[in-house]
Amino acid sequence: xxxxxxxxxxxxxxxxxxxxxxxxxxxxxxxxxxxxxxxxxxxxxxxxxxxxxxxxxxxxxxxxxxxxxxxxxxxxxxxxxxxxxxxxxxxxxxxxxxxxxxxx
Ligand SMILES: [Zn+2]
Numbered sequence: 406x407x408x409x410x411x412x413x414x415x416x417x418x419x420x421x422x423x424x425x426x427x428x429x430x431x432x433x434x435x436x437x438x439x440x441x442x443x444x445x446x447x448x449x450x451x452x453x454x455x456x457x458x459x460x461x462x463x464x465x466x467x468x469x470x471x472x473x474x475x476x477x478x479x480x481x482x483x484x485x486x487x488x489x490x491x492x493x494x495x496x497x498x499x500x501x502x503x504x505x506x507x508x509x
Pocket of ligand 1: 477480481501502505
């Protein structure tokens with residue numbers, strides 16, 4: 406998985422194209438991510454036994470990985486990233502544009 410929780414990403418396709426946000430959840434089995442406040446959908450809920458009221462709630466729907474890219478704060482845009490092996494053997498992702506590291 407090239408993206409993980411708390412990464413900042415930009416949407417490059419679909420109705421929220423051009424917006425950016427933080428990854429809330431990664432659904433590895435489906436190659437999808439849930440991004441905070443993006444791709445909101447309305448869901449109808451029924452009053453439940455847990456005392457919740459029925460009604461319409463807004464919730465983030467997942468976005469396919471092919472529709473998001475890592476967002477580089479330094480470049481202020483969505484960028485391609487590479488992976489570099491560090492001396493301690495850990496893999497660190499970096500911005501191919503400005504070389505800024507995403508994992509610190
Ligand atoms: Zn950059």
